Amino acid sequence: MLSVDRLEKSFGTVKALDGCSLEVKSGQMLGLLGPNGAGKTTLMRGVFGLIRPDAGVISWNGSPIDQATRRRFGYMPEERGLYPKLGVRWQLVYLARLHGMNESEAERTADRWLAEFSLSDRASSKVNELSHGNQQRVQLIAALIHEPELVILDEPFAGLDPIASEFMAGVLADLAEKGTAILFSSHQLDVVEDLCQEVVIMHRGRVVLEGAVDELRAASDTRYVETTGGSTSWVSDLPGAEIVHRSGGRARVRLGLDSSLEAIAGVLSGSGITQFVYEPPPLSEVFREAAKS
Amino acid sequence: MTGLGLVRMAAWREVYSRRKAFLITTALAVTLVVGGLIVAAVTGSNDGPPAIAVGVVDRAAVEPIETEIPVHVYGEVMVSVAGFEREEGMVLLRSGEIDALVVDAHSVLWAPSAPRWIVDTVVSTMTQINLSTTAAELGLDDAALAALQTPIVGETIDYEPDDEGVMLVSVITVIVMFIAILAYGQWIAYGVVEEKANRVAELVLGAITPTQLLTAKMVALGGLGLVQLTIVAGAGLGTASLLDQLEVPDVAASAWGWSVFWFVLGFAFYGSVYAAAGSLAADSQEAGSVITPLNILPGLGYMVGVIAFSSGADVVARIMSLIPFWTPMLMPGRVATGSVETWELVLATVLMVAATAAVVRIGARVYLGGITQSTRKVGWRQAFRGGSDLVTR
Numbered sequence: 026m027l028s029v030d031r032l033e034k035s036f037g038t039v040k041a042l043d044g045c046s047l048e049v050k051s052g053q054m055l056g057l058l059g060p061n062g063a064g065k066t067t068l069m070r071g072v073f074g075l076i077r078p079d080a081g082v083i084s085w086n087g088s089p090i091d092q093a094t095r096r097r098f099g100y101m102p103e104e105r106g107l108y109p110k111l112g113v114r115w116q117l118v119y120l121a122r123l124h125g126m127n128e129s130e131a132e133r134t135a136d137r138w139l140a141e142f143s144l145s146d147r148a149s150s151k152v153n154e155l156s157h158g159n160q161q162r163v164q165l166i167a168a169l170i171h172e173p174e175l176v177i178l179d180e181p182f183a184g185l186d187p188i189a190s191e192f193m194a195g196v197l198a199d200l201a202e203k204g205t206a207i208l209f210s211s212h213q214l215d216v217v218e219d220l221c222q223e224v225v226i227m228h229r230g231r232v233v234l235e236g237a238v239d240e241l242r243a244a245s246d247t248r249y250v251e252t253t254g255g256s257t258s259w260v261s262d263l264p265g266a267e268i269v270h271r272s273g274g275r276a277r278v279r280l281g282l283d284s285s286l287e288a289i290a291g292v293l294s295g296s297g298i299t300q301f302v303y304e305p306p307p308l309s310e311v312f313r314e315a316a317k318s
Numbered sequence: 319m320t321g322l323g324l325v326r327m328a329a330w331r332e333v334y335s336r337r338k339a340f341l342i343t344t345a346l347a348v349t350l351v352v353g354g355l356i357v358a359a360v361t362g363s364n365d366g367p368p369a370i371a372v373g374v375v376d377r378a379a380v381e382p383i384e385t386e387i388p389v390h391v392y393g394e395v396m397v398s399v400a401g402f403e404r405e406e407g408m409v410l411l412r413s414g415e416i417d418a419l420v421v422d423a424h425s426v427l428w429a430p431s432a433p434r435w436i437v438d439t440v441v442s443t444m445t446q447i448n449l450s451t452t453a454a455e456l457g458l459d460d461a462a463l464a465a466l467q468t469p470i471v472g473e474t475i476d477y478e479p480d481d482e483g484v485m486l487v488s489v490i491t492v493i494v495m496f497i498a499i500l501a502y503g504q505w506i507a508y509g510v511v512e513e514k515a516n517r518v519a520e521l522v523l524g525a526i527t528p529t530q531l532l533t534a535k536m537v538a539l540g541g542l543g544l545v546q547l548t549i550v551a552g553a554g555l556g557t558a559s560l561l562d563q564l565e566v567p568d569v570a571a572s573a574w575g576w577s578v579f580w581f582v583l584g585f586a587f588y589g590s591v592y593a594a595a596g597s598l599a600a601d602s603q604e605a606g607s608v609i610t611p612l613n614i615l616p617g618l619g620y621m622v623g624v625i626a627f628s629s630g631a632d633v634v635a636r637i638m639s640l641i642p643f644w645t646p647m648l649m650p651g652r653v654a655t656g657s658v659e660t661w662e663l664v665l666a667t668v669l670m671v672a673a674t675a676a677v678v679r680i681g682a683r684v685y686l687g688g689i690t691q692s693t694r695k696v697g698w699r700q701a702f703r704g705g706s707d708l709v710t711r
Binding site for chain 2: 070073074075076092095096098099100102103104105106107108109110111115119120122123124125167168
């Protein structure tokens with residue numbers, strides 16, 4: 026289990042981390058959300074010893090993280106990092122060996138991952154000869170090739186098309202199922218919502234919200250009613266309700282927790298509505314609210 | 319994998335990724351050195367030994383003069399003596415085709431370009447011929463004449479100083495050391511910039527400490543530099559001795575030995591400076607503005623060395639060779655000239671080792687501070703402070 030406890034780090038007058046704490050358990054896939062400058066990348070770099078925190082502790086299974094421990098971690102930095110002029114397979118084997126695999130094991134694993142990612146025919150290509158999507162795949166293999174116990178990915182879905190995103194999400198889900206602890210940051214909240222059971226939202230160097238996605242949504246004091254057909258005259262019958270969107274025969278209405286489901290059903294009946302959905306706000310709104318507060 | 323194993327792996331990557339550049343530059347350097355020596359040998363052989371051309375008006379005197387001249391010259395000489403009418407001889411003399419025109423036994427005319435040694439040779443040749451003639455007229459035989467002339471006994475001592483060869487070795491040593499330190503130092507710097515700019519450093523630093531990564535770079539590129547030096551020097555010395563045109567002075571071998579010694583220290587010194595500089599730049603575009611100013615340091619040693627060793631003015635080179643910035647470039651050449659006192663060598667070594675130890679530590683700390691500053695450009699001081707954060711990592 027990765028444990029980050031009250032981490033602090035300042036760069037000059039800028040406080041990048043301000044008492045940030047979180048945990049990632051084996052087999053857990055934790056989404057790290059936060060606006061730009063929230064401290065997500067600094068936190069990740071701290072795990073890999075690329076910055077030294079001013080205060081706080083980062084530990085793995087209860088012990089401080091040293092070089093030997095770090096070699097059991099996998100990292101995908103935000104701005105991709107590979108040797109552009111070296112062959113794909115060559116550098117995957119090199120990185121695997123740096124992380125402790127022997128040569129034949131590293132070669133075997135590299136070949137297996139390349140085949141799995143449909144990149145076998147590009148094994149001897151230089152990285153800078155690959156398309157953006159394929160470079161991203163190689164980058165992911167580089168983070169995973171040594172079968173790490175903890176994988177940290179900084180914006181792994183940035184710049185990927187939906188098919189590539191889905192593919193990458195599938196790979197990560199498989200890994201988590203096999204027991205790997207995964208921490209990743211993303212601005213694509215829909216992907217996070219689909220992929221993670223739990224998220225952490227950071228703002229100004231602190232964790233401002235954390236928990237299961239469903240619980241975080243449910244904890245919001247906002248609800249939405251989405252209706253199909255009929256009129257919207259019922260909206261004025263509910264205190265604080267307001268129409269946020271209307272198009273075609275559909276309407277989306279925001280309201281508070283003070284209107285019970287029974288009360289809503291009561292005002293809706295007789296307004297000609299054929300279908301309605303009552304739901305908490307999406308993760309993106311929870312995220313925005315947390316960032317605002 | 320042990321720490322040593324990690325360093326070996328990372329060093330192998332450095333060598334592997336530069337294998338083509340290394341082969342090309344080595345082939346180029348060998349071609350230049352060997353080609354240069356061959357060209358020098360071919361054009362040099364056209365010059366041949368020094369020549370002396372003498373015209374003689376009295377044709378009967380041609381043969382005795384031709385026979386006598388070599389006796390009065392030290393070493394090999396091309397002699398051509400021919401009979402001409404006086405007017406014809408004057409024309410040749412003016413055009414410089416002959417150096418001297420012997421008008422009669424007591425009168426010689428010189429070409430304006432005739433060097434001193436030719437004047438001396440012709441004068442002593444004519445004096446000897448006149449002496450023999452007068453002696454014969456007086457009825458003295460050759461033995462009697464020889465008895466009259468007190469011979470001067472001379473002997474060449476064993477040691478033959480090869481000043482020109484030594485000078486050449488010194489100058490070449492300075493040039494080679496300068497190029498090696500500059501080229502391989504820059505390889506380190508730009509390699510560091512590349513790793514920082516494309517963030518691969520962050521990936522690698524998850525598995526290997528910055529100190530190990532820096533050590534791997536220094537060992538790999540310093541090793542490549544040394545191998546290249548050996549190949550180029552070996553090819554040059556081998557070609558020179560095969561062609562038999564240039565005498566390879568013994569000092570070349572000792573200069574080579576000292577070059578290796580100073581290169582190792584010099585590369586540790588400059589390599590860590592260049593690595594530190596490389597870690598400050600954010601990308602290769604701005605790398606030049608950080609790295610290029612550093613080239614002034616070895617450049618100064620190069621300039622002073624070339625001027626000092628080719629002119630023989632040793633004072634500035636002597637002082638500078640004791641200062642660690644320039645010791646690696648100047649000391650091997652000074653050792654070749656044989657002008658180094660033992661205490662100077664000891665002092666230079668002590669200073670260089672101490673300075674290298676300090677610079678490696680400071681350089682490593684700046685490198686740590688710079689390489690981990692993601693893709694930002696950082697200043698020397700900022701990186702130095704940042705490096706202390708990670709020094710115990």
